[in-house]
Amino acid sequence: MRLTKNGKPRVAYVNDLAMQVFESMGIPERKRKKDRRVLFPFVTPEQLSVRFIRACRDAGVDDFSLHDLRHTFTSQLRMAGADLHDLQKLLGHSDLRMTTRYAHLSPDHLAAAAARLNGVLTLPDRATETTEEDVHVEGKKAPKTGSIVTTELPADAGEEAA
DSSP states (O other), X not given: OEEOTTSOEEOOOOOHHHHHXXXXXXXXXXXXXXXXXXXXXXXXXXXXXXXXXXXXXXXTOOSOOTTHHHHHHHHHHHHTTOOHHHHHHHHTOSSHHHHHHHOOOOHHHHHHHHHTTBXXXXXXXXXXXXXXXXXXXXXXXXXXXXXXXXOOOOTTTTTTTO
């Protein structure tokens, strides 16, 4: 646990794979300081940044910063189903709006999210007119109100999506 920019203490949770990577790098056993485990006890934040920049350069990675890892962390967890409130706590944000700025969703993820609606709403044959009684929502018939529902789409309905 360490104090953050706003002076509040926060625990940084690290998963098993990350711990294995740290251990494989020969990072010494975390030292206990006043009952706190410090992941990098002998490295200042400035030294860590310099080392990260050098590692990116050596790996041929351009235009990438240590801070970009926070965005990657948040986006990947969000697309894996993590709750925004959990992400807010993991990132240490006091305002959920800041967390949403970090959760960049890929176009494929958004397309898959929209596709989840497939099968929830079904339409009868496009060429016929039906009453609302014939329109199914999640396998159940909608209540009959006597109005007519047409199932034909305008000719230009799908052009914007393409």
